[in-house]
Amino acid sequence: MAKVKTGLSKKLLTRVLSVYFILTLIVTVGQILTEYLNAKNHIQSELQTLKNTFSTSLTRAIWELNTPQAVSIAEGLMELPIVEGVQIRDENGNFIADIGRTDDQPMSKVTSGVMRDHKGGTFGYSFPLIFEFSGRTSQVGDVTLYSSVDVIIGRIEVGIFFLVGNAFIKTAFLIFLFLNAFRRMLTNPLEELTEQIGNFDINHLEQSKLRVRIEDDNELKVLQSSYNQLIDDLINFQDRLNQTQGELKTANEQLDEQNLYLEQEVAKKTASLSQIMLDLERQKDELMQNQHELKQENETRRQVEEQLRKSNTELAESMETLEMAKDQLLESERMASLGGLVAGIAHDVNTPLGVGVTAASFLEDRIKHLRQSFEDKSLTSGNMNSFLDEAEQTTTLLMSNLNRASELVASFKQVAVDQTSEAERDFDLKEYLEEVIQSLAPNLKKTRHQIHIDCPENLQIRCAPGVIAQIFTNMVMNSVIHGFEDKKQGQIDIRISQDDENVLVDYKDNGKGLTEEQLNKLFEAFFTTKRGKGGSGLGTHIMYNLVTQTLKGQIEADSKPGEGLHYQIRFPAKKPA
Structure with a gap:
């Protein structure tokens, strides 16, 4: 072995x-x-x-x-x-x-x-x-x-x-302990079992049984007992095999007699099979003819399917072209909104910057006169006090106007960056909404419209801020352009609350409202009441897509003629993955 x-x-x-x-x-x-x-x-x-x-x-x-x-x-x-x-x-x-x-x-x-x-x-x-x-x-x-x-x-x-x-x-x-335990309990008994199994003799089965001294009642002792039981079963099997061989010899003799009878039956059946084969050959010819007719019919169907496939391809290309045109229109609407912000902010920033330039020029002129008086040694205490008073007033005017310009630019910068970016971040909804309304101030300053915001402090949400800016910009500008068209002093109320993990937005204006037919088409693409007057019909459609798809929320509108427009928006405070 x-x-x-x-x-x-x-x-x-x-x-x-x-x-x-x-x-x-x-x-x-x-x-x-x-x-x-x-x-x-x-x-x-x-x-x-x-x-x-x-x-x-x-x-x-x-x-x-x-x-x-x-x-x-x-x-x-x-x-x-x-x-x-x-x-x-x-x-x-x-x-x-x-x-x-x-x-x-x-x-x-x-x-x-x-x-x-x-x-x-x-x-x-x-x-x-x-x-x-x-x-x-x-x-x-x-x-x-x-x-x-x-x-x-x-x-x-x-x-x-x-x-x-x-x-x-x-x-x-641990190595020393394991070596001794494995040698005594596993290695030595396994060597004895292997040696005795190697001396197995098929002709002397009784002498081939295992006789190993195993102190514990463990798996090796069970293996020895199972092996010895297998030897006993093998002895019994040999006895039954000898008996079965005698029975098999008798069965072979009976089988020879049965084979002779079967040969005679086969000869009879062969004649019947010959007639059946002739019938099958005739049926085969008929099937070949039917198969040829089916092949011609399949060829005709294949040509029709090819024509349908070409038509489907052309239809798919047309759909892709329409989708690209729709995306371009949506992007144009967003950039048009941003362009309006740029024009308004630029006009508002020019005013404080002009005042700042004037104040700086005046201060520069006064400093030149002061230096001239100092060099001529004609500088008096009264001149110095007058200069300090004027310089203090000028720097105060300069700082206030520069701070005003800085606030306008910072507000516009945050809103403009967010509208052109889809990056998500955590931000305070109330502070950000105030920045959005601040960026819309140039569009509202020539009117007497008022916007009232009721929002909890420290309401933190996570999403792309540009989405929030686009939604509220569209709602406010729709109210100003469409709702307050014939109204000199409009009122917009924005109430925001939190319900569990959701943010609830309740937006109302006191504009001229919509008819039932107009309300049913409010969120449809290209629907506008200013057709031919600059309206694209995409503002509310963009709002609907931003709320339902980007924010994973819901938006509903309610209006009647003369009662203004009411939006109800619900979306998760933390955008789901």
Whole structure:
């Protein structure tokens, strides 16, 4: 019998120990990583604690322009074991001290304490230096304290050696324990069973039974009993086989007699089959003729199907052309809305900018006269006080108008960017809606229409803001253009509430309203009451698609002639994936 190259017990032991070794390695590495991270957190905490120790003295030194004292403090910090580098910058970003292992810093000011990782295995804690004087605060510079991985390794080196040694000792003891247990309980009994099974003799079945001493009542003992039972069954099978062979011999004799009878019957049936074959040949000719007729009919149908397929292709191309035209019209409507915003904002921004230019020119002229008086040595206290009063009034006027222009541009910029972008973000609905209404101010300032917004504070939603801007812009402009066509002073009420996970929008105006026929076609594409007067008929259609498809919500409209238009919109506050 061939010898086994790799025993079952050895494979089992190898796999068990491999799994244990891998688990031990993973746990050890995890413990080392935990030690490393804890040590790094402690060092970072110590760097942050150092801020309270020396920031006051260092801030005063920089405020008093005492550079040697600042450098001395930096050198003192370098004496600490955890500090491997110190950078001190003034308020202009210039280095006062750059000692030890440091890295490049961004040019922007450090406004709050921040921890950063740097190349070369270093990390640093940066924080601003704030000086308080007469109740006012001023940032005089910033400081960055550096430490490195070497400091962390130095702290946890003993712990690492202990973890590795502990894992090695446990693994060695487990290997020794498993080797002895596997040899006594599995390897030796399996070798005896294999040797006795190899001595199996078919002619001496009783002597081929297994006789191995197994102390425990385990699977090997069950295997021995099952093998011995198999030998007993084999002995019984041999006895039955001999008996069956005698019965088979008698059955063969009876079979010979039956075969002779069957040959005679076959001769009779052969004559009948010949006649049947002739009938089948005739039926075959008839089927061939029918098949030829069916082939001609299928060819005719194939030609008809080919013509239908061409017609379907042409129809599909026409549908694609229509879809592209529809998408272009929708995009044109969106860009037309954005163009209207641009024109209105540009006109409103020109007014405060013109006032600002005039004020700046006046201030420039007054400064020239003041400089001339100073150079001529004719400057008096009265002239100086007059100049200061005029300069204060001029700068106040200049700042107020520039702030007004900045607010208009910022509001338009946010709304315009959102209308041309489909990026989703979290935003406050009330603040954003106020920005949208602000961007529509140029279209409303020549009218006496009023817009009232009732929205909860801090109502956060997540979607593409341009969708919200487009919906409310279309509703407001539809009310102004269509609803208030014959009305000098219109009223728009927008009430917003939240119901569980949904946002509810209730929009009403007191315009001229719609008839039942117009209301039924309100959301249809290209339906407008201003046909030939600039109306495209896509505004409400875009609103419907944005609410139902983009926001996954619902929109309903209700109106009667003379009672205004009422929209009810519901959509999820967090857009579903």
